[in-house]
Amino acid sequence: MPISKDKCADRRAMYRELQRTMPGLDGMYRLVHALIAGCDEKTSAVLIVGAGGGRELEELAKGRFDGQITALDPSAPNLDLARDVASDHGSSLDVRFLVGTVDDIPQGERFKIVTSLLVMHHLRDNGAKLAYLKGLRDRLAPGGRLIHADVCFDEFEDLDRLAPIYLAHADIFGVSVDATRLELDAIPNLPIISGTRTRVLFSEAGLTEPFEIFRSLWYRCWTSSRAPK
Structure with a gap:
């Protein structure tokens, strides 16, 4: 059952x-918007992984993006927040909402842009991160671009x-104060990896060397694509 408008507003x-x-x-999300808008094909298909919360949709709506968007999240309540954001912008966005993971995207469906913003740091580095990156790679169309953001420390003492x-x-x-404390309390409990380990996993997943486009404290964002065979 969808959550109420009031609850959506509170969670947003x-x-x-x-x-x-x-x-x-906010600058990171604007950069992501710019990368998507700069795609050669104006009506490209975009996959937003971890779309709950709707921040990516909110940013794309500002630029009147006219491509097809698939908003994917394993949490139905979180995806309701994204729906709420989209409804605030009327019919300016063409969005398909899917509850699930990357593995639930139909086989053979490919996207010019795949975004994975602040998702992978929730996965353990026991094969789950690698499998996740491989799943993202498999959803990229030829010449497609992955935009990936994560919490990342070169040394955990950096915190x-x-x-x-x-x-x-x-x-x-x-x-x-509650928001800052929530962030600081969460960080030590996340299975965070270093930038070096991130690059290794990208290579093992069949992706090109990630190119860093954003960094603020422990948040980083990279772009990548399918590695040539």
């Missing part, structure tokens, strides 16, 4: 406040050095 507000805790994170900067930013810009 929570998501946005969490995003405000990270300096410059101790970066946390005071993060807290100072939150204090200066009036970010909720």
